[in-house]
Amino acid sequence: MLRIQLLGDLAIARDEEPLQLPPSRKTRALLAYLVLNVRPHRRERLCELFWDIPDDPRGALRWSLSKLRPLVDDAGRARLLADRQVVSLDTSDVRIDLRDVRDALNPENDPVPVEDLKQAAESFGGEFLAGLDLPDCQGFQAWCVAMREDVRALQRACLASLIQRLSAEPEPALHYSRRLLELDRHDQGSWIVLVRLLLSAGRRSEAEERLDAGIRLLDAAGLPAGMLRNCRRDLRTPSPPQAQAGRGKGGEPAPHKPDPADRRQEIRFCAAADGTRIAYAEAGNGPPLLRPANWMTHLEYDWHSPVWRHWIRELSRDHRLVRYDERGNGLSDWEVGDLSFEACMSDLSAVVAAAGLERFPMLGISQGCAFAVAYAVQNPERVSHLILYGGYARGWAMRGTPAEAERRTALGTLIRHGWGEDNPAFRQAFTTLFVPDASPEQMQWFNELQRITVSPDNAERLHHLFGQVDVQALLPKVRVPTLVLHARGDGVVPFAEGRLIATTIPKARFVPLDSRNHILLEDEPAWEHFVGEVRAFLAGDAVSPLSRQFGEDRSV
CATH class of the missing domain: 3.40.50.1820 (Alpha/Beta hydrolase fold, catalytic domain)
Structure with missing residues (x-):
């Protein structure tokens, strides 16, 4: 049995015995890339991703493949497949932690058993491919950054589902709520969930403390905190029924019944x-x-x-x-x-x-x-x-108006060169088009929406795609x-x-x-x-x- 760990530090084990990975970070990065992209890859493309250098990128690729083959191949079982044109890795019989998590959260298993959700949540032991950044390899680095965001989104979805499924048990849900907040301490929604769960569990003083801490943090970062401030109204209302009623015969709190109006x-x-x-x-x-x-x-x-x-x-x-x-x-x-x-x-x-x-x-x-x-x-x-x-x-390219086509082409250039910048001025141009009458808070949210929703490359590709739309017929x-x-x-x-x-x-x-x-x-x-x-x-x-x-x- 071959097992590969991608969540945290890259690791590989055969029959539960850890194998020594090559010291070369590019070779380890190549392994991770092949593990998650199982289709055949042209050698030229892999060279562009990892060794776009003047000397001998194909030689560097051959050397890395020679170091990986003893790790992934077994006697009589060749998993690393390579010819003069393409390279691929057959992982059909390999246990991969990220793939296991995705399988556990597969919607075809809906409703996913709570125990499976808990096990999946524990699999996120660290950042995807921790320590394997390659700043000089822009293609791989862009893929790695996108994958990390994808994994964080998967982890958020797992934790959010657990919190919702455990809403009638505030104490266990609090554990996952705190982990959700750790993923992004500037996420207002996660602070709101934590404060409300603390209130449901009867922990009013801790809820007040967390509410104040969240507001201070968001204010210091210049981020919206209006909805979190609205939670003060919850603090002014009486405690949930189970907190007022105290404990039952066994000392446990009465079951929490979520408010039907509090939709999820x-x-x-x-x-x-x-x-x-x-x-x-x-x-x-x-x-x-x-x-x-x-x-x-x-x-x-x-x-x-x-x-x-x-x-x-x-x-x-x-x-x-x-x-x-x-x-x-x-x-x-x-x-x-x-x-x-x-x-x-x-x-x-x-x-x-x-x-x-x-x-x-x-x-x-x-x-x-x-x-x-x-x-x-x-x-x-x-x-x-x-x-x-x-x-x-x-679409904008199909309307036959030169002025609009010129304006949209200019927007495409703006997307290509400015979308990923820290300066929100580039994205503000789109915000002004979409919601010109928005309040400052709404504009700030929309600016941030653009940044977290789509990468610069995908934004440009989608901009082009929507320009070609034509369903008139x-x-x-x-x-x-x-x-x-x-x-x-x-x-x-x-x-x-x-x-x-x-x-x-x-x-x-x-x-x-x-x-x-x-x-x-x-x-x-x-x-x-x-x-x-x-x-x-x-x-x-x-x-x-x-x-x-x-x-x-x-x-x-």
Whole structure:
């Protein structure tokens, strides 16, 4: 039995006996890369990743492979396969700690037993490939950084699921809540979870202490702390019933009953057709409502964001809201080869299957509208209603307007050179386009959303992908009731694009909204208008009562 450890310091053991790794960091890094990328790799590509130097990169690769072969091959079992063109590592019979964790958290095992979640949580013994940074090898380093973020996201999802599953037992949940906070002490949501669990466990003084510490830390870092401050209201209310009632006969606290109004989301993972792992979340109860992914989503971050939380709250109020991070974004796989419209459609299909959706309405936002339209045409038996907000059928490169193409090309250059900078001024350009009327707190959140949601490389690739979108030919084929809404002053997607969708889809109803924001903000009248129209549409009402109040323009 060969066992490889990637979580923490790289280690390899045969029949539980540790093997001595080569001293060369590049050779060890090559081993880790081959372990997690099992497809054949061209020798030229591996040389570019690790030895792009003037002397003899192919010779350096041969030397490293010669050091790895005795470690991974057994008598009569060659796992390291190499010819003159390609190199690959067969790990089908190798135990890999990261793969074991992913298998344990596989959504097909849902609901994952709590004991399996606990075991998976204990597997995260350290940072992915700790100490194996190669700053001079930019290709490998970018992969390693993306993988570390992916592993942290997997660990966060594991801990968050454990906390939720143990919500009726605050004491055990507190252990995992503290570990969740250790992953990122600047995450406001983790502080909130810890404070509320302490209150549920009757530890009011400790909750006050942690609340003050979290606020001080976030304030010192210049990060939003408004929602954490709101927890002071919880401190002013009476203790939870189990804390007031004291202890039972055996001295144990009474079981905690979560407040039904205190809704949670459950994050799971599924696999697209090409094996890409897609993170999806469910929140709320009632009939399903599916929101296809749009650019820059992060299931955890959006849950607390002042830019997106009111969307999630309202949409999950009467429905089981299902949303997901598309490939290259958020908690889904960042390291993806195929970033095409067809691949993103396979992500959507995978989420539908994993969530067990049969017939459901879809809410498309921005480029998510194109995916919603394509899915509705391809699967008319599944989609009951279409809601399309701020969307387009033609990407920016397909609209035939030189001025917009020039502006979008300039944005692509900005993404390539400025997205990953510490200075948020580069990302502020996008924030101003998406939410020009946002408050300083909302703008700060949106700036940060861009940084944590997508890498500079993926941001540029997605920007190009969305420019090439063209589903105009599918619009006349839509046969389900359709509601189209668009902000008149939208600076991201022209108002004319929403009008085009509404005029081409048979019997679609068009609702203009008085706003400049591509993402509607909670305190603007257009948000109230949007919510009223969507609720009426899903309830089967022909016209919302708000239509007259807001002077609906039904001409398209």
